[in-house]
Amino acid sequence: MFVDLGKPIADGVNQFVRYLIVNYGDGFEAVSNFILKILLFIETGLRDLHPAILLIVVFGLAWASSRHLLMAAGLTFLMWLIGCFGLWEQAMQTLAIVLVAVLISALIGLPLGVFSARSARFRAVLSPILDLMQTIPSFVYLIPAAMLFGLGKVPAVLATVIYAAPPLIRLTELGIRQVDAEVVEASRAFGATRWQMLRGVQLPLALPSIMAGLNQTMMMALAMVVIASMIGARGVGETVLLGLQRNDAGRGLIGGLVIVILAIVLDRITQNFGRRMQIRSGEG
Template sequence: MTDPPATAALFPDWQPVVRDGANAAVDALVLHHGDRLEAAADGLLALLVTFEQALRAVHPWLLIVLVAGLALAASRQWTVALIGAGGLWLVGALGQWEQAMQSLALVLVSVAICLLLGLPLGIASGRSRWVRRALAPLLDLMQTIPSFVYLIPAAMLFGLGKVPAILATVVYALPPLVRLTDLGLRQVGGEAVEAARAFGATRWQLLAKVQIPLSLPSILQGVNQCTMMALAMVVIASMIGARGVGETVLVGLQRNDPGTGLVGGLVIVILAIVLDRLLQAAGRRLQP
């Protein structure tokens, strides 16, 4: 039997084109815009450090009471307040309070950036078919490409630490917010839109008074999914120097210590449950 032909003879060799083009683009970005990128990274790092220091400066019991009060005010249900307070108490009982505050600060900053970017993009996509078509392949790429692929140029631009961790979290958590905002706007009934137009509503009034309020459940679901996916990135963030709860999981993996890894995993799950219940309760109160 003859050997099968080598695959190199069957396909054109485009790998050097893609590889060298990507390397040249990153080198040009560093050469021509390195100062601006460094200034932006410093500002982002300062914001994250401010959030982290504020959370760590609050006494744990005071923060537990505040979270329970917010949960009770948002839901008017004692069960939600007890879930919030009990979850944070378990985080402290597992010895991961400081690490949890580091991860929580990273999640809050990343979700805030996602809101600033995702809501306008989702609204534009929901109101324009052409914007939706242009964003669809980009969102698909962001949801499917492995995190370590875009962490390589991020590390070259910003070095290891918290800033590339924020970048990775934003890239991973942004698509569901954009997609669900787009979906919510497109699901608003035509009767409501036509009625608003019949009463002389402008495009801005139609968006602010009709479309956004009626699509609020879908938008809030997007915020919830964005937060959950941002929290899911804490382990990846710890691998590039962001620390937090993910570092506990990473230490357990490096030392072949399943107990330590379990502790870190439980804390991540607890934070996810607390944030999910708080966001769902707030969402129910905000819905018209």
């Protein structure tokens, strides 16, 4: 009664992956080495930086984003707790992976969001792809990343990018499309080119929406931390994974708390910056 479609699809995918590795293996290796250099640079910088300096940086960012002394002190205290849990270095590894994944997501997501806002045809093609990226179980992303780039931090970063980029693309598109048409028409009447309108009108007014997308991308990147540790990402996710494998509830709980703390700190800082930008755009 049923037609066997599973085996042909699986065989086709395996052949395609082998084709990519054989014909473009050097290219994948070059990309992997480039991303690894950036990742190790950021990770080494964070780990070598004295914790007190990083705590001051967190306090400064929290204060600049919220102008609320109690919130800035609270977020700094939460970061201090990570060191008290004995997972400071692992947290810096995780933070480096998240920052690189968010950076790559922004480099990919912002242009795609802009093109999607400007072209209905491109949006019609991109939308189902984004739906697919957001509905496929996150474990599945590890398979092609590990096959093409091996085990380690780089495939973990790339799998995280695939999982975390869609919200930034969608909210960038939404923010640009929601810019008041009269404002755009006024800029066009003054002789602004499409690039000048984008840079001087649409992107600044869409910035609160873009910041919300960046915030969601950060949160989804952190959600991939534990899963990415399965292919050698290390960091706090490895602590949680070891807790699960060894039936060590205490270790797993501490690792989970550190991930929650990182999520709270990043979420509050980016959200508050987004609110301030929204207020400024409203005043403008």
